[in-house]
Amino acid sequence: MSRNRGGKHGRNKPTVGEKGRQVVESIDENNPVIKMFLAFRQELDDKHDRFEKIVKHSRDITIENKRIIFLLHSTNTDVESKKQVVLEEANTRLKQIFEKNFRAVALLLKGFDSYQYQKAYTSGLQEFIEALVFYQYLTSGSFEKWDNINKSFQYMDNGDSISLLFPQIDYILGIADFTGELMRRCINDLGVGNTNDCFKTCNMVKHIYSGFLGIINPGNKELGRKTYVIKQSLAKMELVCYNIQIRGSEIPKHMLLNVIESTDVNTEDDEGYYH
Amino acid sequence: MSSDNIIEHIFTPFQESINSEQDVREEIRNIMKDIEKSLREIVTTLQIIHRTLNGEEISAACFTARSLFNVVQKGFEKLDSVIPEGQYYRYNDHWRYATQRLCFLAALVVFLEKGFLVDKVTTAQILGLHEKSRLHLDLEDYLMGLLNLATELARFAVNSVTFGDYSRPLQISKFVAELNAGFRLLNLKNDSLRKRFDALKYDVKKIEEVVYDLTLRGLVPNSGGGEAVE
Numbered sequence: 001m002s003r004n005r006g007g008k009h010g011r012n013k014p015t016v017g018e019k020g021r022q023v024v025e026s027i028d029e030n031n032p033v034i035k036m037f038l039a040f041r042q043e044l045d046d047k048h049d050r051f052e053k054i055v056k057h058s059r060d061i062t063i064e065n066k067r068i069i070f071l072l073h074s075t076n077t078d079v080e081s082k083k084q085v086v087l088e089e090a091n092t093r094l095k096q097i098f099e100k101n102f103r104a105v106a107l108l109l110k111g112f113d114s115y116q117y118q119k120a121y122t123s124g125l126q127e128f129i130e131a132l133v134f135y136q137y138l139t140s141g142s143f144e145k146w147d148n149i150n151k152s153f154q155y156m157d158n159g160d161s162i163s164l165l166f167p168q169i170d171y172i173l174g175i176a177d178f179t180g181e182l183m184r185r186c187i188n189d190l191g192v193g194n195t196n197d198c199f200k201t202c203n204m205v206k207h208i209y210s211g212f213l214g215i216i217n218p219g220n221k222e223l224g225r226k227t228y229v230i231k232q233s234l235a236k237m238e239l240v241c242y243n244i245q246i247r248g249s250e251i252p253k254h255m256l257l258n259v260i261e262s263t264d265v266n267t268e269d270d271e272g273y274y275h
Numbered sequence: 276m277s278s279d280n281i282i283e284h285i286f287t288p289f290q291e292s293i294n295s296e297q298d299v300r301e302e303i304r305n306i307m308k309d310i311e312k313s314l315r316e317i318v319t320t321l322q323i324i325h326r327t328l329n330g331e332e333i334s335a336a337c338f339t340a341r342s343l344f345n346v347v348q349k350g351f352e353k354l355d356s357v358i359p360e361g362q363y364y365r366y367n368d369h370w371r372y373a374t375q376r377l378c379f380l381a382a383l384v385v386f387l388e389k390g391f392l393v394d395k396v397t398t399a400q401i402l403g404l405h406e407k408s409r410l411h412l413d414l415e416d417y418l419m420g421l422l423n424l425a426t427e428l429a430r431f432a433v434n435s436v437t438f439g440d441y442s443r444p445l446q447i448s449k450f451v452a453e454l455n456a457g458f459r460l461l462n463l464k465n466d467s468l469r470k471r472f473d474a475l476k477y478d479v480k481k482i483e484e485v486v487y488d489l490t491l492r493g494l495v496p497n498s499g500g501g502e503a504v505e
Contacts, residue, residue, distance in 0.1 A: 014490040017483040019445065023452040033392050037457030043414055045462055115364035145284050168292050175285070207279070211286035217293050 050112070051120050054105055058124030061101050065124075065131040068093050069181060072134050076188045090135050097128060103155050106164040110157065114165035122170055129174025134181050137204070146171045169220070176212065176226035179205045183233035186240055195244045202237040209234050302357045303369045310350035311373055317343045317380050324387065324431055328438040333387055340384050347377060348403025351410060358409040371416060377402050378412070378420025383427060390446060392421075392454065415468050422458075422471045425451050429478040432485045441494045444485045455479050 027034060068090050075083045105121055129149070136143035146168050153164040182201045189197040212227040320343070323336045358366060381401040385393035398420075399405040399412035428447045435443035455475055463469040489495050 014487060016487040017480075019448050019486045019490070020452045020479065020483045023449050024456055027453060027456050031453065031456075033453040033457050034460070036392070036394060037460045040414060040418065040457075041461050048462070048464055113361060113364050115362055118364075146288065168289050172285075172289055207281045211282045214282065214286060215290060215293070218297075 047116075050108055051117055053108055054117050054120035057101055057105050057108075058121040061097055061121075061124035062127045064093065064097060064101070065127040068131045069134060072131070072138060073181070073184065073188065075138060076185070076192060076194070087135070087139055090131075091139075094128075094132055094135060098152050102128075102153060102164050106153070106155055106162050107157060109164070110160075110162050118165060118167065122167075125166065125170045126174040126177060129171055130177040130181065133175055133178045137178075137182075141200075169223075172215075173222060173226055175208060176230055179208055179230045179233050183237055186237045190240055190244070198237070198240055198244060202234070202241050205230070205234050205237055299357065299359070300366065300369065303354065303366055306350055306354045306357065307369055307373060310347055310354075310370070313343050313346045313350065314373055314376055314380070317347075318376070321380060321383060321387075325434045328435075328440050337384050337388050340380065344377075344381065344384075344401050344403075351403040351407070355407045355410045360409060363409060363411065367413070371413075374402070374404075374413070374416040375419040375423065378417045379423035379427070380420075382420060382424045386424070386428070386450065390450075392450070418458075418461075419468060419471060421454060422468075422475055425454055425475055425478040429481040432482045436485055436489065441489055442496050444482065444489060445495065448482050448486045451479055451482055 029035070029038070071086060072090055075086045077083055101124075109117060132149070133143040146166075149171065150166050153166045155162050155164070182205050186198050186201045189195070189201070209227075209230050212223075212230055215223060215227075217223055317340050320336050320339045324333055327333070354370065378398055381398050382393050384401075385391070385397070393401075395412060395414065395417050396405065398417055402412065404410050404412040428451055432444040432447045435441075435447075458472055458475060461472075463472060486495075
């Protein structure tokens with residue numbers, strides 16, 4: 001490229017950015033600023049890679065848990081042995097997620113601040129809690145506390161003990177999602193005539209909803225949103241129970257579902273009329 | 276655990292954990308008030324570079340800024356004692372913005388005093404985030420500070436010329452060009468850092484236009500009109 005020499009003739013006029021360009025051309029890898037930024041690039045790349053790996057695990061976990069939940073809904077049968085088979089399969093698959101998938105995440109986070117990567121796997125974690133709690137409810141009618149479940153997130157790696165960060169908020173939000181599955185369960189129970197179970201599941205969700213109503217956590221919009229969704233689910237379930245009670249003697253059970261689905265469910269706080 | 280004691284076993288412990296978290300946040304907020312006060316004072320002090328050419332006044336401002344940084348260091352010392360272990364990123368939203376601003380100001384002071392780019396370790400030392408037990412200087416906060424510095428220097432270049440300092444813009448041009456070259460090496464994701472980096476080219480353009488104006492009129496020191504500078 002031509003360099004300007006003695007511009008007395010005025011022919012070689014300077015251009016905007018020329019000085020900048022000259023600087024850029026003189027910059028090489030020995031420039032201290034460049035060296036600094038090459039190291040920064042490495043650090044940022046490492047962080048992004050780690051984040052993406054964890055996101056991938058989280059997605060796999062979410063997909064698997066959705067399948068497990070679907071599987072658990074199929075226990076809505078009178079055949080006890082078939083139900084047991086399904087529950088055992090679910091149990092095995094849930095253990096796998098603990099021992100393989102979440103362990104992989106914990107290993108990726110070994111030596112790092114887990115809170116920095118928490119957003120990467122929070123949805124997988126919540127989905128897992130939803131499936132786990134659903135399974136526990138179907139087997140025993142209740143489910144484990146947070147610190148019990150947290151114990152299963154402790155792992156050993158070559159003599160070091162590592163643990164996966166399991167924030168209580170993810171546990172609580174997972175339980176919120178679980179009530180949605182209970183609502184489906186309740187309606188399905190009605191469909192196959194298990195009206196007793198309808199009352200049980202409705203009762204469980206009532207207690208859970210009371211718990212959510214009592215939480216004071218300013219600044220967490222997700223909690224508020226999920227509480228609202230629980231309210232809607234619960235309203236549907238309470239209507240189911242109401243109809244079983246009131247109409248159960250009038251019409252055959254298998255027709256109850258039709259009756260309920262044809263009634264609008266009022267979930268607005270203010271007005272008292274159906275629309 | 277039956278449905279009857281759900282509240283006791285699940286929601287009470289949860290509310291307790293929320294309450295303790297809120298307590299920690301309250302303590303952090305109080306400490307940040309002091310740090311932010313010093314931050315504002317440093318900003319005000321250093322604005323003098325846009326109002327005067329006087330080297331002594333600028334040195335004095337840097338000196339004042341340095342002593343204000345000492346106050347900031349004490350603030351971060353207090354903050355360090357309040358953060359639980361391994362939870363920097365749980366609470367860092369409270370001090371992220373202030374840290375970015377402080378990095379910018381530290382880099383500005385070093386530029387004014389010595390003319391080169393302050394490295395991350397030194398910046399951490401100036402702020403009081405070096406070798407702390409719970410706190411550290413986050414790389415992205417430091418980088419954000421550098422981007423803010425470029426914008427400030429673009430303005431400084433313009434005002435230097437207004438006050439008759441025709442060599443300062445050249446110094447700034449080289450400095451920001453190197454900064455730009457460095458940033459272009461990074462693989463940035465589509466986050467706030469990336470968006471802020473996108474604005475860097477406007478700072479570069481503004482500075483180059485100032486240099487062009489000087490060069491065109493032969494006002495660049497140590498060269499005639501249009502001659503390339505070594």
